[in-house]
Amino acid sequence: MRKTKTTLPVLIAGLFAIGMGPVCSADETVSHIRTASMLSNTCAGCHGTNGASAGELMPIIGGLEKEYMLTVLSEYKSGERASTIMGRIAKGYSDNELKAIASYLSSQPWISSPIKADAKLAAQGKQIHEKQCKTCHEEGGRVQEDEAPRLAGQWPDFTLLYLKECHAKGLRCHPRKMGKRVSKLSSDELKALAHYYASEK
Amino acid sequence: MAHFTRRRFIQTTGACTAFASLAAVTPTAFGKQAKARVIVIGGGYGGAIAAKYIKMADPAIDVMLIEKNAHYVSCPMSNEVLSGERSIDSITFDYKTLGASHAVNVVHDAVVEIDATGHTLKTGSGKQYTYDKLVVSPGIDFRFDKINGYSAEVAKKIPHAWKAGPQTLLLRKQLEAMRDGGVCYIAAPPNPFRCPPGPYERAAQIAHYFKQHKPKSKVVILDAKDKFSKQGLFMQGYKKFYGDMVEWVSGASGGIIEAVDAKTKTLVGQVDEYKGDVLNVIPAQKAGKIAHLAGLTDDSGWCPVDQRTFESTLHKDIHVIGDASIAGKMPKSGYAANSQAKVCAAAVVAVLNGEAPGEPSYVNTCYSIISPEWGVSVAAVYQLVNGGIVGVEGAGGLSPMDASDETRAIEAQFARSWFRNITADMFT
Numbered sequence: 001m002r003k004t005k006t007t008l009p010v011l012i013a014g015l016f017a018i019g020m021g022p023v024c025s026a027d028e029t030v031s032h033i034r035t036a037s038m039l040s041n042t043c044a045g046c047h048g049t050n051g052a053s054a055g056e057l058m059p060i061i062g063g064l065e066k067e068y069m070l071t072v073l074s075e076y077k078s079g080e081r082a083s084t085i086m087g088r089i090a091k092g093y094s095d096n097e098l099k100a101i102a103s104y105l106s107s108q109p110w111i112s113s114p115i116k117a118d119a120k121l122a123a124q125g126k127q128i129h130e131k132q133c134k135t136c137h138e139e140g141g142r143v144q145e146d147e148a149p150r151l152a153g154q155w156p157d158f159t160l161l162y163l164k165e166c167h168a169k170g171l172r173c174h175p176r177k178m179g180k181r182v183s184k185l186s187s188d189e190l191k192a193l194a195h196y197y198a199s200e201k
Numbered sequence: 202m203a204h205f206t207r208r209r210f211i212q213t214t215g216a217c218t219a220f221a222s223l224a225a226v227t228p229t230a231f232g233k234q235a236k237a238r239v240i241v242i243g244g245g246y247g248g249a250i251a252a253k254y255i256k257m258a259d260p261a262i263d264v265m266l267i268e269k270n271a272h273y274v275s276c277p278m279s280n281e282v283l284s285g286e287r288s289i290d291s292i293t294f295d296y297k298t299l300g301a302s303h304a305v306n307v308v309h310d311a312v313v314e315i316d317a318t319g320h321t322l323k324t325g326s327g328k329q330y331t332y333d334k335l336v337v338s339p340g341i342d343f344r345f346d347k348i349n350g351y352s353a354e355v356a357k358k359i360p361h362a363w364k365a366g367p368q369t370l371l372l373r374k375q376l377e378a379m380r381d382g383g384v385c386y387i388a389a390p391p392n393p394f395r396c397p398p399g400p401y402e403r404a405a406q407i408a409h410y411f412k413q414h415k416p417k418s419k420v421v422i423l424d425a426k427d428k429f430s431k432q433g434l435f436m437q438g439y440k441k442f443y444g445d446m447v448e449w450v451s452g453a454s455g456g457i458i459e460a461v462d463a464k465t466k467t468l469v470g471q472v473d474e475y476k477g478d479v480l481n482v483i484p485a486q487k488a489g490k491i492a493h494l495a496g497l498t499d500d501s502g503w504c505p506v507d508q509r510t511f512e513s514t515l516h517k518d519i520h521v522i523g524d525a526s527i528a529g530k531m532p533k534s535g536y537a538a539n540s541q542a543k544v545c546a547a548a549v550v551a552v553l554n555g556e557a558p559g560e561p562s563y564v565n566t567c568y569s570i571i572s573p574e575w576g577v578s579v580a581a582v583y584q585l586v587n588g589g590i591v592g593v594e595g596a597g598g599l600s601p602m603d604a605s606d607e608t609r610a611i612e613a614q615f616a617r618s619w620f621r622n623i624t625a626d627m628f629t
Binding site: 042084092093 | 559560566581582595596604612617629
C-alpha cells in the first residue's frame with residue numbers, strides 16, 4: 001500500500017497559512033483570501049490526498065511542475081483545453097487561486113502509480129520514446145519543464161487517454177510538434193508508450 | 202464584504218485575539234503532551250476525512266475516531282453491486298491503515314450520549330471520553346413514520362438499501378430471485394435526502410441487470426418529487442439503453458407513496474396501488490440518531506451550523522458535517538461530506554491553535570453510471586457569502602446533453618477512478 005506523507009515544510013507552511021488573519025468569526029474582520037491548502041484539498045476527492053492519485057484514469061498531479069500545472073488549469077478555465085469536468089471546476093477559481101493551487105500541488109512529492117506495466121509493451125514503448133519523445137521528455141519522462149510534464153510513473157490509462165486526444169487532434173494538438181509525431185503512431189504504439197512511462201517509476 | 206476602517210480592523214482583531222488566546226489555554230491536558238483532544242463520531246465520507254486532515258495539519262492534536270462498525274461499506278458505487286457489476290467487497294473498507302498511518306485512535310463503539318456543557322460523551326460499552334472539540338458525522342436516519350406500515354423491522358423484508366451493506370445484498374438477492382417479467386418499484390424520497398441522483402442511478406443499474414438476465418422485466422420509480430437531479434441526462438440514458446424498461450412516475454402523477462403492505466408487496470400511493478415483485482422503499486430522511494440525542498437538530502430534523510466552520514449553532518465546540526448538516530446549497534453527497542470535513546478540520550485546527558478559522562473553499566462532484574460505459578456528472582465549486590454556502594457563478598454544472606458516447610465512456614471511467622481516490626483519501 002502506498003503511503004502519502006506530507007512533508008514538514010508543507011505542514012509548516014500550511015499552519016502559517018491557516019494562521020493568517022485575525023481571530024474572530026465576524027465576517028468584516030476576516031481575511032477573505034483562501035489559503036493554498038484550503039483550495040487544494042478540494043482536489044483530493046478526485047485526485048487523491050495531495051494529488052497522489054490512486055485511480056487508473058485520474059492523473060497524478062501532486063509533484064507536477066508548477067508552471068505546467070498553472071497553464072493546464074488556466075486552459076481548462078478559459079475553455080481552450082477540452083475536458084469532461086475540469087472546465088466546469090476550474091471556472092470556480094480566480095487566476096490567483098489557480099496559481100495557489102498549482103504552487104501547493106507542485107510542492108507535494110510525486111508518488112508514482114503502483115501499477116505493474118506490461119513489460120513487452122513497455123519495451124516497445126521505450127523504442128518509440130527514444131526516437132520520438134525524448135528530446136522534450138528527458139530521462140524517461142522524469143524531467144519536467146513548463147511545457148513538458150512528468151510522465152514517468154503516471155497512470156498508463158491517463159497517459160493513453162491524453163495521447164489518444166492528441167492523436168485525434170493531429171496538428172491542433174499542443175505543442176504542434178507533438179501532435180505531428182503522435183498522429184503518426186498507431187493505437188497499439190500509443191498504448192506501448194503509456195506502458196513505458198508507467199514502467200519508469 | 203462590509204467596509205471597515207483600518208483602525209476598527211485592528212481594534213476588533215485585538216479583542217478577538219485576546220479572547221482566542223484565553224480559549225486556547227482552557228483545554229484540559231490529555232496524557233502525553235497532546236495539545237488538545239478532538240473526538241470524531243462516525244467514520245464515513247465526512248468523519249474519516251476530518252480525523253485524518255486534523256492529524257495531517259497538526260499532529261500534536263490527539264484525535265480519536267469513534268465508529269460503530271469495524272468495516273465501512275460505501276453507499277457510492279453500491280448501485281453497481283445491485284447490477285452485479287461489482288462485488289460488495291470492492292466497496293468495503295477497514296480503518297487499520299487510517300489509524301496506523303495518521304495516528305488516529307480508532308475506537309469501535311457507539312456513542313449513546315453527549316454532554317455538550319461538560320464536553321464529555323458516553324459510549325454503548327460504558328466508556329466516557331472528554332473532548333475539547335467534537336466532530337459529529339452521523340449520516341442519516343430514516344423517517345419511517347412517513348410511510349404507514351414501514352419500519353426498520355419491515356425493511357428487513359422490503360429493503361431501503363440506502364445504507365450500504367446487508368441491505369444492499371438483500372435487495373440484490375431479491376432481484377436475482379425475481380421472475381423474468383417482474384416489476385421492481387423504487388419509492389424515491391422527498392427532498393432533502395442523501396445522494397440526490399442515487400435513486401435514479403439505481404433504476405438504471407437495476408435495468409442494466411434486467412436487460413442482461415430478465416429482459417421482460419421493468420423498473421418503475423415512484424417519486425415523491427416532480428423533478429430530480431440530472432433529470433435530463435437520466436431520461437436520455439434510460440431511453441437510450443433501456444427503452445420502456447424504466448418508467449418514472451412524478452409525485453404529481455401519483456408517485457407519492459403513503460403506505461406499504463409488506464404481505465402483498467404493495468405500495469399504496471395517493472391515487473393508485475402498486476403491487477410489485479421487488480420493492481425498494483427509500484423513506485424520507487433526517488440527521489443520524491446521535492445528532493437528535495445530542496440536541497444538535499432543529500425543527501427540520503437536520504443540524505444547523507456556522508457554514509464557515511461547521512460548528513453547531515446550538516452547541517459550542519461541536520461541529521456537524523456531512524449529510525446531517527445544513528450546508529447551504531451543498532447537496533448531501535459523499536464528495537460534499539469530504540469537502541466539508543476538510544473545511545471543518547482546518548477550522549478546528551486553527552481554533553485549537555488560537556487562530557481564526559480561514560476562508561473556506563468547498564467542492565462537490567458527483568458521477569452517476571447509467572450503463573457501464575456511459576457516465577454523467579454534476580460539479581460545483583462553492584464559497585461562503587454572507588454566512589451561507591453558495592455556488593460560484595459561472596462554474597460547475599452538468600455534463601452536456603449532446604456529449605459523444607466516447608465522452609460518456611470516459612466519465613464512467615472517471616466515476617470509478619473517483620471512487621478509488623475518495624476512498625483512498627478516507628482510508629489510507
